Every structure is written in structure tokens, then in C-alpha cells.
Amino acid sequence: MDDLVVQALSGLASASSLFLVASGLTVIFGVTRVVNFAHGSLYMLGAYVAWSLVTHGVFAFAGPFWQFWGGILGAAVVTAAIGAVIEVLLLRRIYRAPELFQLLATFGVVLVVQDVALWAWGAQDLLGPRAPMLRGAVRILGLRFPLYELFLIAVGPLVLAGLWLLFHRTRFGVLVRAATADREMVAALGVNQALLFTGVFALGAGLAGLGGALQLPRESVNLHMDLSTITEAFVVVVVGGLGSLTGAFLAALLIGELSAFGILILPKITLVLVFLVMAVVLVVRPYGLLGRAPQGLHASSGPPDPLLLPAPRALRQLGAVVLALLVGSAWVLPDYELSVLTEILVALLFAASLHFIMGPGGLASFGHAAYFGAGAYAAALLVQHAAAPMWAGMLLAPFAAGLLGLVFGWFCVRLSGVYAAMLTLAFAQIAWSTAFQWVEVTGGDNGILGVWPDAWAQPKPVFYLLALVLCVGGAMLLRRIVWAPFGAALRAGRDSPLRAEAIGIDTFRTRWMAFAISAAFAGVAGSVFAYAKGSVFPTYLGISRSVDALLMVLLGGVQTLSGPLLGAVALTGLQEQLMRGTDHWRLLLGATIILLVVFFPQGLAGAARAAWEKRA
Amino acid sequence: MTVLAVEHLAKSWGGVQAVAGVSFSLAAGEVLALIGPNGAGKSTCFNMLNGQVRPDSGRVLLAGRDITGMAPRHVFRLGVGRTFQITATFGAMSVRENVQVALLSQARGLGGLWRPMAGQKAAEAEALLDRVGMLEQAARPCGVLAYGDLKRVELAVALANTPRLLLMDEPTAGMAPAERIALMALTARLAKEGGIGVLFTEHDMDVVFAHADRIIVLDRGQLIAEGAPQEVRADPRVREVYLGTGATAGGH
Numbered sequence A: 001m002d003d004l005v006v007q008a009l010s011g012l013a014s015a016s017s018l019f020l021v022a023s024g025l026t027v028i029f030g031v032t033r034v035v036n037f038a039h040g041s042l043y044m045l046g047a048y049v050a051w052s053l054v055t056h057g058v059f060a061f062a063g064p065f066w067q068f069w070g071g072i073l074g075a076a077v078v079t080a081a082i083g084a085v086i087e088v089l090l091l092r093r094i095y096r097a098p099e100l101f102q103l104l105a106t107f108g109v110v111l112v113v114q115d116v117a118l119w120a121w122g123a124q125d126l127l128g129p130r131a132p133m134l135r136g137a138v139r140i141l142g143l144r145f146p147l148y149e150l151f152l153i154a155v156g157p158l159v160l161a162g163l164w165l166l167f168h169r170t171r172f173g174v175l176v177r178a179a180t181a182d183r184e185m186v187a188a189l190g191v192n193q194a195l196l197f198t199g200v201f202a203l204g205a206g207l208a209g210l211g212g213a214l215q216l217p218r219e220s221v222n223l224h225m226d227l228s229t230i231t232e233a234f235v236v237v238v239v240g241g242l243g244s245l246t247g248a249f250l251a252a253l254l255i256g257e258l259s260a261f262g263i264l265i266l267p268k269i270t271l272v273l274v275f276l277v278m279a280v281v282l283v284v285r286p287y288g289l290l291g292r293a294p295q296g297l298h299a300s301s302g303p304p305d306p307l308l309l310p311a312p313r314a315l316r317q318l319g320a321v322v323l324a325l326l327v328g329s330a331w332v333l334p335d336y337e338l339s340v341l342t343e344i345l346v347a348l349l350f351a352a353s354l355h356f357i358m359g360p361g362g363l364a365s366f367g368h369a370a371y372f373g374a375g376a377y378a379a380a381l382l383v384q385h386a387a388a389p390m391w392a393g394m395l396l397a398p399f400a401a402g403l404l405g406l407v408f409g410w411f412c413v414r415l416s417g418v419y420a421a422m423l424t425l426a427f428a429q430i431a432w433s434t435a436f437q438w439v440e441v442t443g444g445d446n447g448i449l450g451v452w453p454d455a456w457a458q459p460k461p462v463f464y465l466l467a468l469v470l471c472v473g474g475a476m477l478l479r480r481i482v483w484a485p486f487g488a489a490l491r492a493g494r495d496s497p498l499r500a501e502a503i504g505i506d507t508f509r510t511r512w513m514a515f516a517i518s519a520a521f522a523g524v525a526g527s528v529f530a531y532a533k534g535s536v537f538p539t540y541l542g543i544s545r546s547v548d549a550l551l552m553v554l555l556g557g558v559q560t561l562s563g564p565l566l567g568a569v570a571l572t573g574l575q576e577q578l579m580r581g582t583d584h585w586r587l588l589l590g591a592t593i594i595l596l597v598v599f600f601p602q603g604l605a606g607a608a609r610a611a612w613e614k615r616a
Numbered sequence B: 001m002t003v004l005a006v007e008h009l010a011k012s013w014g015g016v017q018a019v020a021g022v023s024f025s026l027a028a029g030e031v032l033a034l035i036g037p038n039g040a041g042k043s044t045c046f047n048m049l050n051g052q053v054r055p056d057s058g059r060v061l062l063a064g065r066d067i068t069g070m071a072p073r074h075v076f077r078l079g080v081g082r083t084f085q086i087t088a089t090f091g092a093m094s095v096r097e098n099v100q101v102a103l104l105s106q107a108r109g110l111g112g113l114w115r116p117m118a119g120q121k122a123a124e125a126e127a128l129l130d131r132v133g134m135l136e137q138a139a140r141p142c143g144v145l146a147y148g149d150l151k152r153v154e155l156a157v158a159l160a161n162t163p164r165l166l167l168m169d170e171p172t173a174g175m176a177p178a179e180r181i182a183l184m185a186l187t188a189r190l191a192k193e194g195g196i197g198v199l200f201t202e203h204d205m206d207v208v209f210a211h212a213d214r215i216i217v218l219d220r221g222q223l224i225a226e227g228a229p230q231e232v233r234a235d236p237r238v239r240e241v242y243l244g245t246g247a248t249a250g251g252h
């Protein structure tokens, strides 16, 4: 009983921290409609800057109290300034771009910040000092409870109250609320929109920085804070309802307490729990606890999609030449190069499968790695438990992944835009946690080893050719489906659900089937990858693999069929080169992504197409 | 023969009674105009007829069959085509593809994964486009068309299931006056030839009086007049709520 109370209290303390980050994210989204992937990075920067300010004693002249608290507040101010710079230099240029592109750009910022932080503060965990005056503990029901945690519990409601006052009692706040409700109206009022957006972004960034800085006495500062924080903050914001502060507060409480008690009650599935709750909330209330149905979140931004055109002759010829070269490589290239090419082929099919649901389907899956991993694990488990031959594993993979796609897709395809993206992410996290925590079956973190091809396919050139047939064949099959009536029905449902239903199309069913097809092809890619590597690990289902696929599709361009293929080659090649050539590959990759988004908002293939059409 | 019978249809949005117990019927081959000032409840009425909106009460009978509350895609299968006040087309698909999809849907051929759509129902699609005068623009994406042209594409799409009932919500908005008359003349001809019942709303009274066989007038959800064009034109109540407002020409 007593420790339940203490557990509840520490849940509240976590909820406060969560709320600080999530509130900034939700306010920024409300006004600018940008989903800021870099919010976790701002949080991490806040923690690092606070560490530097406090340990170097920048405010030491004012006494020990201000040495600490001055550092914390200073970190919030510095982070706010960094946020303003990001807004002015980057986001301002891409407000009109499709929302996924904005997400991509902010992901570029994540990569850049990671490398900058590594360079500035090093890779080791940093321990901060404890807060003056809040060092001790109090006794609650006979148990010790740190004072600092109590302080944190108070911070959440205080910040909520402060934000409420700001939004209801100041001109800035009134404008922010007006912009959240109706962006066009504020533009019409003649308000300096640029300044408002910068201000809001700085405010959100400052809140994230404060959240990070306040962690200093609680936990060490490290380079993984960004991604772990952003995932939790997304969950909170989406569960609360995008743009709703009170919703974020409630969701933070819910998630904070859930994590605190989850550890006590269901230690086996702690990782799944949070995402399971998010999935349930989104299924019951598709726009979060206090969110409202988004208006034009999906289609309004940007010009209409261009027509899908058959590839021009020259492109087909180029494709044939490349294909011939790829086939020929099997006899020419050494083994190492062939295995790199095999990986590129896998990436190509994986990207094509994601594109199928994202482009023609209009549904951004942020968790496509789940189906890639499902294919890989299906094959590996079959090998491990039934000593099955390779063909059986490769045959099972698409069915297993497709089945998972049917189950998850049934929930996901009901939503659209950011909500659908977050739900797919939640399901992928559930799949990942299952692979990670169900050690008896999946081997957990150690993965499953010994997933080798059959003897005939062991030589690298043979396996490479097999991968070529499966991956290129799969991508071409997907392309065929896009042009077939089913693909047309899918695109129809994306362009106008209203019209599609009025001419007899069951848009839900069509998207659902498309989701399963897309998952099945991802599963094929996963099984080829498993046999190529000889092993499978939970990382195959992880966020970063999902993000890789997204990057490939967006870099290449969603609006053309060849885009994802180009993106797969570009990204895999770039990563390969950068990782080998420099320690700062994240910085370079991030900067490349940012530049591409700013200068080629249609993706590489889109830009190539535009240049081609101008020439013709 | 009665194609459509509407009985005591009602719908309110929050406190607003958008449609308050409306009854009327429509015969095969008849062109019926539904007119009324802005906000009278015309579109709400349309949306209840094809299942877009579920009525609070009342019934919709299509050729004697109760279709109240049936989903739009099932209503389509029973032979109802419609156009929207704010056009709804597939913007990233060509005009021809827009019609092909509708034709294939009618033939239950949208499950195909292998044979490209380009070669399926193309001739029929072009025949329909020819009828509405959109053949020259068949290859253009709908996303770049002029508004009046979109209305034409919608008509071609609505005709794809050889409907027995055509619902057209402001079919000529965005067109030049001469085009309006021509398009409605075409619609009236199709109705007579194919025995299609046509229900349309329109703000341009010239179009209404030129092509409607019969007119019903809606005001604040109530049916206030019904009859031949001359009778309705002469009805003092109609003059008061509708014609008197000066909204006699031009759509919006």
C-alpha cells in the first residue's frame, strides 16, 4: 500500500517532465501545423546546456542558489533562442510543404544536433549536481521520498497555469489561440505571422529545454535522450489530442502513472504498455482525448499531386541498362560489394512497399519496420524451430507480414495524416517490444542466429541474384498493381473519399487490403535481409529502420513511382559512404536531408521529372 | 413510373432544423428542380437521398425499395448517380481515369491487380466524355481543370452506372450562362432518352425555368410550393421568400 503511494508520486513527477516537453510540441503544432521531430533534441540540448552552465559556474557569482537555478533557467532561454534560429533558418521556408516533408526536415535537425552534441559534450554520460535546497527527502507514510521529485510534481501544474495565463491574458496568447483555431483568419487580421510563428517556436523550444534542464538532478545527460523523449512526447501529444494543452496534461498524467505502475504490475510488458494504451485511445477516440478532427490536415497544404504518368521511354531504357548492369555484377564484383548491393536491393523493395501505402494509399506509415521485421522473424523462427529450408522461410515471410498488416492495418487505415502515422508507430513499437521482451521465443536482444541460406544459395553471387529477382521483381509487381484497377481505386480513395464512396468504392476495405499487400512485400524484403545477414535482431523492427524507409521514400519523392527506388539507392549509398568516410556522418546526412527538403521539396525523382519536363 | 419517393424526410443539425418533413416524388424521365434560398436545406436533402447523411426521420424509396440510411456506395449500386455542390473528383488522376474508375466500379472490376486500367473501359469512358464535351481534355488531370469543366466530368462520372436517378447539386455553378443552358439541355435530353429521373438544385432561374418539368421550393427546411414552372413563378409565397430576394440570376 505505502509503496503504491510512493509509486504514484513518482509517476506524477515523470508526468510533469513529460508535460513540459509535450506542451511545447503541442503548442507548436497548434499554431504552425508542424510536427517537430526535433523536439526531443531541444530537450536534450536543454539538459546539456544546463549541465555546462551549472558545472562551469556561469552564475556562481550570485551564490550557490543562483549557480544552479540560473543555469536551469539560462538553459531554457538558450534553447528557446536555438528554437528561434531553427524556425527562421529552416521551418519558415517549408510551411507550405506537405506535412511529411516538414517532419523529414526536422528529422534532419535531429541528426545534426546529435553530432553537434557528440562533438561538444562527448559520448560519455554526464552527471549533474543536485538542486540546492531540494537535496533531502521527506517521509511519506514512513517511506523516503526525494524533495526534488515533489518539486517536479508541482512544476507541471504551475507551467500549465502559466501557459493558461499567457494564452488568455496577453495579446500574444490571444493571437496564438486564434491561430490555432484558424490560421487564415490571423493572416487576414494583418498580424505579423512570421514573428508569431517564431515566437511560438521559441516558446515551445524553451519549454522543451526547461524540461531537459530540470532532469539534471534526476538522471544522467546522454545522447539517447532525444529519441527516447520524442517518442514519449509524441505519445502524450497524440493521446491528448494534437494542439490541446489540457489534453497533453491529462495524457502526461495517464502515461506517467501507467509507466510507474506498469513496472510493478506487469514488468514483462512495460515497453508495450504505453503504446498499447495509445493504440486503444486512438481507436476509441481517433483524435485523442481532447483533440478535434483536423481540418485539411491532410490534403490542403501544397499543390495537388501531379498525374501519375507512365515512365518515359528514356527512363525505361535507363532502367533496362541498370538492370542489365546489376545482373552482370554477379559475375564481376567481389563478395563484399555484392553484399552491399544485396542490402541496397532489400532497401529498394522495402522502400517500394512503404511507398505503395504512402503514395497511392495516402497513408504515411511510421512503423513499416514492423512488417519488415515480421518477415525476417517468420523466416528465422521457422529455421530455428522447424529447421525449415530457405524457400519455406521465404514463402512464409509475406504471409506472416501480410497477416500482421491485416491486423494492425484494420486499426490504422481508419485514421489519416499525423494520427495514422502515430498509430502505425505505436503498433510497430508493440511489435518491437514483443521481439525484445519475449526472450523465450525470440531470444530477445540476442536475436536469432544461424539463419543461413540453403547450400545452393550460399555463394554470394547466387544469393545476390536471388535477392535481385525477389526485390526487383517485387518492386515491379507493386508498380503493376498501382496501374491496375485496384491501384486506381486506392488512388481514388486518397484523392476524394467522398467521390470514391459515391461511385461504389469501399474505401476502408481498399486501403486495408493495400496496407496488407504493402506489409507482405515488406516481409519479403525482411526475409531476404535475414538470410543475407544470417541473423535477426529486434532492431529490424525498430524506429530507426522505419525512419530509414520514410527517408528513402521522401528523399526519392512520394509522387513518382521511381522516387522510392532512387531514394533507397541514394540513402543506402549515402549512409554506406558517410559511415565509412567520416565520423560525422549524422551531421552530413542531416544537413543533406535539410538541403534536399528546402531545395527539392518534390524529392529527387520529382526534381528530375520537373527538369525533364521543362527540357521537353 | 415513380423512381424516387421521399416521405416526411427530416434532419436537424444541433438546433437547426435543416430539413423539416419534406415529401415529394419523381417520375422516370422527369426533370425536377429543387430551389430555395441559401441554407434552405437543399444539399442536406440531397445528402439524405444518397446516404451521405442519415435522416432523423422519414423514408427514401428508390423504385419502391426503402433505401433510407443505406451507405452511399450501396445506393450507387442501385443506380443512383450524383454530383456535388463542391465538386469531388480524383485530382491526381486524368479525366479519362476518373470515368474509367466509375465504370469499372459499376462492373465490379476494381479488384484487378494485374491488367493495367489504361486498356479497360477506355472506349466507354471516352464515349461518356464526348457526351458532356470533355473528350479533348480526357488526358488532363482533374486537379488543373476549370470549375465548369469539373462539373462536366462529374456529370460523366455520375452517368457511368447508367443511373435511373441522377442527383445534381448545382450542376452549372462556375459556368458561363450559355454553357449552363447547354449542359442542362443535355441533361434533360439524357433524362428523356434514358428514362432517368433527374433532381437538381440551381440558383440560376433561367436554367430552372428553361429545363425543369416541375419545381419544388424549399424554405428553411419546409416545402412551400410545388408545381409546374409557371405555377411556381406565380406563387406569391415563392415570390416573397425567394424571387423577391433578388436572387434570380447567377449562382455562387
Ligand SMILES: Nc1ncnc2c1ncn2[C@@H]1O[C@H](COP(=O)(O)OP(=O)(O)OP(=O)(O)O)[C@@H](O)[C@H]1O
Pocket (backbone or CB within 6 Å): B013, B016, B018, B036, B037, B038, B039, B040, B041, B042, B043, B044, B045, B085
Ligand atoms: N454538416 C453540417 N453540420 C452542421 N450544419 C449543417 C451541416 N450541413 C448543413 N448544415 C446547416 O443546415 C442548413 C441547410 O444547409 P444546406 O447546405 O442543406 O443548404 P442549401 O440549401 O444547400 O444552401 P446553399 O444554397 O447555400 O447550398 C444550414 O443552416 C447549414 O448551416
Ligand SMILES: [Mg+2]
Pocket (backbone or CB within 6 Å): B042, B043, B044, B085, B169
Ligand atoms: Mg447546397
